Amino acid sequence: MNRRxxxxxxxxxxxxxxxxxAPVAAAIGHDSLRIxxxxxxxxxxxxxxxxxxxxxxxxxxxxxxxxxxxxYREITELLLTGGLDCAWxxxxxxxxxxxxxxxxxxxLYRGRPQYQSLLIxxxxxxxxxxxxxxxxxxxxxxxxxxxxxxxxxxxxxxxYGKDPAFFFxxxxxxxxxxxxxxxxxxxxxxxxxxxxxxWEALEVLHPELTSRTRVVQxxxxxxxxxxxxxxxxxxxxxxxxxxxxxxxxxxxTGRALLNELFLDAFTSPDQDLYEGIRALMQQAGxx
Amino acid sequence: xxxxxxxxxxxxxxxVVLVIILTAVILSSVLLVRAYQDSRQDLIxxxxxxxxxxxxTLRPALTRxxxxxxxxxxxxPLERSLADDGHERLIMVxxxxxxxxxxxxxxxxxxxxxxxxxxxxxxxxxxxxxxxxGDSPYLAEGVDPARFxxxxxxxxxxxxxxxxxxxxxxxxxxLPRFLDTVERVILATLxxxxxxxxxxxxxxxxxxxPMVKLSTCMARVGSEPPDxxxxxxxxxxxxxxxxxxxxxxxxxxxxxxxxxxRGVMASERLAAVGRLTAGIAHEIxxxxxxxxxxxxxxxxxxxxxxxxxxxxxxxxRGLLQIKETVGALLVETRLESHALTPQDIxxxxxxxxxxxxxxxxxxxxxxxLVEPVALPSTQVRQIMLNxxxxxxxxxxxxxxxxxxxxxxxxxxxxxxxxxxxxIPAEKMAHLFEPFSGSSGRGHGLGLWVTYQLVQQMxxxxxVESSEHRTLFRxxxxxxxxEAA
Numbered sequence: 001m002n003r004r005x006x007x008x009x010x011x012x013x014x015x016x017x018x019x020x021x022a023p024v025a026a027a028i029g030h031d032s033l034r035i036x037x038x039x040x041x042x043x044x045x046x047x048x049x050x051x052x053x054x055x056x057x058x059x060x061x062x063x064x065x066x067x068x069x070x071x072y073r074e075i076t077e078l079l080l081t082g083g084l085d086c087a088w089x090x091x092x093x094x095x096x097x098x099x100x101x102x103x104x105x106x107x108l109y110r111g112r113p114q115y116q117s118l119l120i121x122x123x124x125x126x127x128x129x130x131x132x133x134x135x136x137x138x139x140x141x142x143x144x145x146x147x148x149x150x151x152x153x154x155x156x157x158x159x160y161g162k163d164p165a166f167f168f169x170x171x172x173x174x175x176x177x178x179x180x181x182x183x184x185x186x187x188x189x190x191x192x193x194x195x196x197x198x199w200e201a202l203e204v205l206h207p208e209l210t211s212r213t214r215v216v217q218x219x220x221x222x223x224x225x226x227x228x229x230x231x232x233x234x235x236x237x238x239x240x241x242x243x244x245x246x247x248x249x250x251x252x253t254g255r256a257l258l259n260e261l262f263l264d265a266f267t268s269p270d271q272d273l274y275e276g277i278r279a280l281m282q283q284a285g286x287x
Numbered sequence: 288x289x290x291x292x293x294x295x296x297x298x299x300x301x302x303v304v305l306v307i308i309l310t311a312v313i314l315s316s317v318l319l320v321r322a323y324q325d326s327r328q329d330l331i332x333x334x335x336x337x338x339x340x341x342x343x344t345l346r347p348a349l350t351r352x353x354x355x356x357x358x359x360x361x362x363x364p365l366e367r368s369l370a371d372d373g374h375e376r377l378i379m380v381x382x383x384x385x386x387x388x389x390x391x392x393x394x395x396x397x398x399x400x401x402x403x404x405x406x407x408x409x410x411x412x413x414x415x416x417x418x419x420x421g422d423s424p425y426l427a428e429g430v431d432p433a434r435f436x437x438x439x440x441x442x443x444x445x446x447x448x449x450x451x452x453x454x455x456x457x458x459x460x461x462l463p464r465f466l467d468t469v470e471r472v473i474l475a476t477l478x479x480x481x482x483x484x485x486x487x488x489x490x491x492x493x494x495x496x497p498m499v500k501l502s503t504c505m506a507r508v509g510s511e512p513p514d515x516x517x518x519x520x521x522x523x524x525x526x527x528x529x530x531x532x533x534x535x536x537x538x539x540x541x542x543x544x545x546x547x548x549r550g551v552m553a554s555e556r557l558a559a560v561g562r563l564t565a566g567i568a569h570e571i572x573x574x575x576x577x578x579x580x581x582x583x584x585x586x587x588x589x590x591x592x593x594x595x596x597x598x599x600x601x602x603x604r605g606l607l608q609i610k611e612t613v614g615a616l617l618v619e620t621r622l623e624s625h626a627l628t629p630q631d632i633x634x635x636x637x638x639x640x641x642x643x644x645x646x647x648x649x650x651x652x653x654x655x656l657v658e659p660v661a662l663p664s665t666q667v668r669q670i671m672l673n674x675x676x677x678x679x680x681x682x683x684x685x686x687x688x689x690x691x692x693x694x695x696x697x698x699x700x701x702x703x704x705x706x707x708x709x710i711p712a713e714k715m716a717h718l719f720e721p722f723s724g725s726s727g728r729g730h731g732l733g734l735w736v737t738y739q740l741v742q743q744m745x746x747x748x749x750v751e752s753s754e755h756r757t758l759f760r761x762x763x764x765x766x767x768x769e770a771a
Contacts, residue, residue, distance in 0.1 A: 122394070173355065186394065187392075187397070188355075188358055
């Protein structure tokens, strides 16, 4: 291996891991609509994000900025403290802070505004049939604020009457659903919890990754990660944003973008969709 | 065939070529060994540098127990492939207890597994890490012969150990680069050989050429007469040049010696023939004189009848012919005569003119003699007459005959040249022997007599006969004035 390419690769890798993903727009103007993104979808496709941002900008006739951070928590904090106007968040942080946030839209995935949490194991592991089989093994969570990638397995372990803190020999956060799939695929973790939407999208985009994992268990359906806005966002801007998103399925460009997202449309949200997550929180002893 | 039997024509170019090939092979081998060592050192240095960077980067991940971050960090320099067989480059991080924190091959090295449980070579490595103190990266030798194993301690800000980074690279990684170098070195060597070999062969041949020529030339000595050996030999100051010069001189000596020997033999033979002839002539002359006297007496006093008279006459004519022949053989030298004068030469000219006209020949008469010279005129006239008559006889009708006479420091020099047919080589050897030159006319004693006369005057006679002209040269030393 050439030393220069090695160092360059290393530098790029370090940059990515230290900065947690570079913001799409370098400088954000005062009048920009600031939208936070989290790895509830495959948020590492920069070219796609740029096209989506440009589309939104054109439709709303105002600057739009995407903001990415390394964890759900950072995006949530930014949103709560007014650093962001909106964000595509997981249902769990939304439910936790639902008093201070308002729903904008819920994506429609395969005709339903719902998704599941998948329990995956390595493809070679033929023995594991359900979560208890993984007791004492190494487990990968997505993010401590992820519903499918953390809350669901936590609640399930409690359901089995075990303490999640000591159930696994070792567990770690991979900080995105995609990483969970990779960690399980390469054998870093024996099992992982992952968003069904992301796993299925990966099945199309990176079959070599998903083919090395095996879905063991599917959870109940939960409300799809919604796009939310801070409570005090200007009503006009909110309405405009909502309209543009919901109208995406009606324009050719919008449909093409939705296709790349593997989504059907953005729909008007329903508070009750997220009741399942609230129930999980209680089950996990978190509320 | 033994080596020493092979010609230098082949051996020298071959040696040059062998030396060139040997040099090329040695140089290439040295280059390759050097290239391998450089590649190895490069790989180790690069990997240790990479290890130092990685170790620093891994620090926060270890502090915060961030497995994924550590995994991404160690995967950055590697091709992030999912294939399990990519064991060529292996990076792993051990925690403080020596168990796997994370490895670039997680399925082969599961998390939390103690290093020594991974296999024999890993337990050797574990033992080595245990004995090794200090915080600098190092190459762990003797752990796995097929791999370069490098150990980089991961230290906290205050220098306390947090874990260990292990970079294990297969030696086979050097192979593609080394093979590439091998290929290039071989190509370059072949190119150099392609240029040098013909040059070397040519040069070697050039060096040997003079020696081969000399040797071929020397081989002809003994089997061919020295006169025929004409060699284009190398001229120079080196050994072969000196040898060639020496050989040339030797050849010349040989030639001279042979010529001398031939001359001596010829004159010895002629002398013997002369002695024999003289002896026989004397022996014949005595009874012949008696017989002729008897015949003369009988004719004066007797009255023979017709038959007897005819018989006696027949006998007398026969005896007279014998006397004439013997007289010709026995060249009389005691005959004293006056010194040679220009008039004598003029007489010869007058004598031969009828013959010249008879054959319509052209005669170049160049005589540079103004005063008498101290040589017996009878003998000289006899010699000149013989040579001139021979020349006239040898010439084709309408041809040209030259006679050149002059006095030089060596004495009187006469040259008679004709442009008739050359004298054949087999005749040349016995030219001056009696009865050898008889060609129908005369008794064949002319040249024999001439030779004898010249010998008696201590002179010498030479013949040169070529395609177009035949030259007889006679040189007669002048006698002392007193003697004359």
